[in-house]
Amino acid sequence: MSKSNLENKFNMSCLLVKTLVKSPSDKDLLYLYGMYKQATVGNCNVEEPSKFRLKQRAKWEAWNMNKDIEKSVAMAFYIAKVDEIFVALN
DSSP states (O other), X not given: OOHHHHHHHHHHHHHHHTTOSSOOOHHHHHHHHHHHHHHHTOXXXXXXXXXXXXXXXXXXXXXXXXXXXXXXXXXXXXHHHHHHHHHHHO
């Protein structure tokens, strides 16, 4: 898949997630968040939140666990997860 095709599919997958009637599981949402951030920003560049800030901590961990995954790989993983979610919900 060429870079522009991958980016187009990634952008389409990002839009598709917003159209879901039923929300994916928290686990899937965190996975998508982590891959999205890795694909669009790169390695986690924010300070680790306090363990008492549960939501922020979970999001930070979801992103940080993808450290050093290349942008194109993160995009491909994101696309695959969105496809998996759509199949499961339909």
